[in-house]
Amino acid sequence: MIKFSRKTEYALIAIQYIANKGITEFSTAKEISDNYNISYELLAKILQRLAKNNIITSTKGVNGGYKFLKSPDDVTLSEIIESLNESYALTRCLKKNRPNKTDCQIADCCTLKNPVAIIQNRLNIFFDDITIRHLM
Amino acid sequence: MIKFSRKTEYALIAIQYIANKGITEFSTAKEISDNYNISYELLAKILQRLAKNNIITSTKGVNGGYKFLKSPDDVTLSEIIESLNESYALTRCLKKNRPNKTDCQIADCCTLKNPVAIIQNRLNIFFDDITIRHLM
DNA sequence: TACAAATAAGACTAAATTTGTCGTATATAA
């Protein structure tokens, strides 16, 4: 199945919300989770991850929250997905970081590998070209 | 996660195999499953589905099997995915056939819905443009 | 006609992944 995970979907909703507030005002996890009826704990973790990967910046404590620093034109969908530790690799053999042993067993004889790599390249461009601006 | 399911992956491998044999020779499920070390039963079901949806044609009995009728240029990745009852709808709200009650609960207040629909349109074109020829 | 090879179809189980929860720690403004 080709689809956004909830994690990605919630991240995009939150990013859109934060982006629309401009670069001065803070948004809190609670504020967003209330607004969209998303589990607070879940969304909080997602925002933490985005902050850790510098998609957004965070400020702790009272009156803190999250906001944007970068221009919405400079943050791509690729970056967002990757910062969530998600992937848009169409097949196992195309995953960047795969230190796990769950690798493909038939990679040796697989004739799909090469053609699918070409499709993957086109998909990479696709996701690189979509920015937060497209959500605003 | 954006990725091909095994079902799709196996389907593509099989289709590639069948397509490369031309339009005269038959390929059997056993032949393909042996060649690529794919579970026979699983692959068989996939091929049955592809046949049911006229991606390939099937002939029962001894010396039977599957082969192509259409030109590889005329079968798109979209059609293959859909014929397997899989989807490339990025979000729940974008699924074509969703008579189930597992619909999105926050669709009313969701501000991501519209921008994601535009991205979906571009993705549809992406998958419509890839044909079996791209696997050969 | 009997048999073997092959597709057809669906129920069922197992495995993997995703989604969501909980508890605890840390920082900061008032």
Next chain:
DNA sequence: TTATATACGACAAATTTAGTCTTATTTGTA
């Protein structure tokens, strides 16, 4: 000192995907 907010990781529940098993049907050939 307290309330508010992020940070982080372990865990549990739910869902989806992957794989197996069983039975039926079709068809060429010995």
